[in-house]
Amino acid sequence: MSTEGVPAHELIVLHAADNVAVARVELAANTGIAGPDGSTLGVRAAIPAGHKIALRFIAQGEVVLKYGQPIGVASVPIEPGEHVHGHNVEMGQTQPGQGAGVRHDAILSAQESATFEGYVRADGRVGTRNYIGVLSTVNCSATACKAIAQAFSGPAALPGVDGVVAITHGSGCGMSAEGEGLELLRRTLRGYAAHPNFAAVLLVGLGCEVNQVAPLVEGLDAPTRERIRTMTIQDAGGTREAIAHGQALVRELAAQAAEARRSTVPVSRLVVGLQCGGSDGYSGISANPALGAAVDLLVRHGGTAILSETPEIHGAEHLLTARAASPQVAEALLARLRWWEDYAARHGAQLNNNPSPGNKAGGITTILEKSLGAVAKGGGSTLMDVVEYAEPVHSRGLVFMDTPGYDPVSATGQVAGGANLICFTTGRGSTYGCKPVPSLKLATNTAMFRRMSMDMDFNAGEIVDGTLSVAQAGERIFRLMLAAASGEPTLSEQHGLGDEEFVPWQLGAVM
The missing domain is CATH 3.40.50 (Rossmann fold)
Structure with missing residues (x-):
């Protein structure tokens, strides 16, 4: 087995407790790579970029850890250097217990807060x-x-x-x-x-x-x-x-x-809907955490962000309830998840049926892994409220809206709730526009950003490339939010996209 070719920095280890790492680039079979402890890790079979590699032996039934959190259990023994994906990982019983914290974020004074032209x-x-x-x-x-x-x-x-x-x-x-x-x-x-x-x-x-x-x-x-x-x-x-x-x-x-004119207003009047679609193995590493860093800045300046897609936080809800503003807010979120479990069961489905084929091709193995990455869009801000689909959002700060995971339906609910800007992270590549609301597309990886450069407003792939930190990317996205809110056209607007994306959630009998 060759020990040349792939440098150690081509593995992304997200947490010291993790037993898997993410391949920054495609790893060829029968090559060697330096593990996080300095030892040589043999790549047993080709591993696509964005997919996971075992850092050590993982016994059958053992929890697989990414972000320091469970994403599934090994369905068979997994050797160091093996490709870790759906062929050797299943859901299992891995969900942690729930807790409810009581937190509130520090908000800048009106004199310090950023502004936009609205x-x-x-x-x-x-x-x-x-x-x-x-x-x-x-x-x-x-x-x-x-x-x-x-x-x-x-x-x-x-x-x-x-x-x-x-x-x-x-x-x-x-x-x-x-x-x-x-x-x-x-x-x-x-x-x-x-x-x-x-x-x-x-x-x-x-x-x-x-x-x-x-x-x-x-x-x-x-x-x-x-x-x-x-x-x-x-x-x-x-x-x-x-x-x-x-x-x-x-x-x-x-x-x-035509008589309306823009004027300077505080960021407290900005309401941003958070979306992710066409996710890949980099989503939870680059674009989603970067958007989360921007959301923390938005909240600090008095603005509001709407996190949604309830089926796609399944398995990671403990990260939100732990920072809820009150036990009542935490329970409201858990109540919506219970509704979804019952709703899926009534139709002969399970929330665990997610991720989609495109997600899996991009390196996401289970809904737990997808959810951990999706929750990262909300940053670390306090969860201030939980609202139903299309319900008007009145609270400032981070708010959760109960929606399906299907992007057009989810974003439609957010806009109906008052979102006047959408930030949409994507790894596989989405062209989502959202008239009458500007939609910023944030790419998770540089290859897709270059391939779809006429659709992507920001390249968070620089985080994966090692040329940009999450904090730096978050600051740039926040400034991009202010520019778009002030009238700078997004790429979807420049191309005239967004006329067909109104898709209300349909419930009840069709007769």
Whole structure:
């Protein structure tokens, strides 16, 4: 076996207690590499970049440790230098017990806090963009909404307005007239209708749907109702007439929206949704911890971050409950996880069915490993509150919103809850846009950042390369947040992406 070629720094050991390391680059079979204790570790078979290698013998049934935390148990004996992945690791009984702490973060004074340039709305909330929304109450009005918005798709079609966004979906009828399904859809649509990134909104229905226009609007506060116009296709006399009338209403709304101007506001008005998608073995090493460092800065400056994707914190929730602001907040998080376990069981599934094939190809073996990396996006800040899907976020600091792990559904809930910026980490490569909210894409590795350079706003892969620390990356991401919130276009905005990402969580019977 050769002992040349791969230097020791090509192994990433994340915690002194770990019995696995992460390959910084692909490791060839039958080569030798220096282990963390200085001894030579023989690479038994080729190990892809981002995947795990055993640092010592791991007995069958022994816990596999990464980040100093359990990510599974060995299903067979694992020799030093072996590839550690789904072929020799299973979930087992590895979840630690829960505890609830009581913490509060130190917040900078108003004089020290950072600022950004935003649009202050009548209700006091602050937008990072100045769009007009055309929202459908039901799938039956989706085509008309898109046709209305498309009339204003050219550059500078409406001076002083960032654009017209059609928010459409596949629900709104064929459902119970009461219950959680309709309640959830209405809460999501109301969140978008009231969103500060919309200067004004046109709400379009068919006319006979379950999700009627009138009760939807009645649930909104007075300042929001003042900037909303409504119509139905049936009352307008048909599709052609509705499109023409809708376009006329948008022109009226645009005249008022164009008067909005950016002004200097404190970071306490910034609400950032945290997302990760297409994760890989580097996600929990580079982009997620770097985003966590940026979140800690955001919270210190008085801002708010929304951590979500409840199935993807499964197995790592103890890291959040331990820093909850109160036992009640910790219990609220555990209650949502119990709901998810029951929900999955009712449909013949398990939360352990995650990760996805792409995650596994990138080096993630179990949901525990994925969850530990996902939780890192929240940094070390106090967990201040737990809210339901699309529920308005009122607390400042780190907040958890209960959402599915599917990125578009999760981000839709965050935006409905008030997020005016999205930060999205990705290792395999995501092109997610999020109109009306800017979406920053943070790459976990340099190879993907270079391959998809027109989609990635930041390269956290420099952490893996050893040229940037997590703290340095966090500071740069925080500054990138402020720039994007102040109007600097993200790459997804430059490419016009984000028109099709409104995906509300559908619950309840379809009838």
